[in-house]
Amino acid sequence: MKKTRREFLKDTCTTCLGTVALGFTFSQLSSCSSLPVYKTNLSQKTVEVPLTSFAESNVVIVRDMQVQYDILLVKKSAEEYNALYMKCTHRENPVSATKTGLYCPEHGSTFDLDGNVTKEPAPLPLKRFKTVLSDQSLTIDLNS
Ligand code: FES
Numbered sequence: 001m002k003k004t005r006r007e008f009l010k011d012t013c014t015t016c017l018g019t020v021a022l023g024f025t026f027s028q029l030s031s032c033s034s035l036p037v038y039k040t041n042l043s044q045k046t047v048e049v050p051l052t053s054f055a056e057s058n059v060v061i062v063r064d065m066q067v068q069y070d071i072l073l074v075k076k077s078a079e080e081y082n083a084l085y086m087k088c089t090h091r092e093n094p095v096s097a098t099k100t101g102l103y104c105p106e107h108g109s110t111f112d113l114d115g116n117v118t119k120e121p122a123p124l125p126l127k128r129f130k131t132v133l134s135d136q137s138l139t140i141d142l143n144s
Helices: 005-012 014-021
Strands: 028-032 035-040 046-050 059-064 071-075 081-085 117-119 128-133 137-141
Touching (some): 035 046, 046 059, 071 137
Parallel strands (some): 035 059
Antiparallel strands (some): 028 035, 046 137, 081 128, 128 137
């Protein structure tokens, strides 16, 4: 059975759900499980993430209640980043992330940090958004 994003969050991270319910605003960084979570409040179709968000980890989850699924930002090098939509390509279940890959708890598909399928049944790679790097931040283009 497909879970909604809210049901998924409630099942997997009640602490984070509580902080979301408290109405966090733009530019807040907290942690969920072992990965940092950057919370936003999108008013446009882009999101700008400060590069300082990668201070503790090369993998950061970007969360916005106006976007149905989280986005996993992966710092591959100082110049190269991936922005992966955490929506399974099998049956649209939210996927979970670790520092080494992504996992769909529904039917067991796995993905590498480039979004490629490493274990089926997912038929396609995760959606990747374009990113633009500047001196202080990384901008994710949600229209891409
Ligand atoms: S919904 Fe992800 S593997 Fe089926």
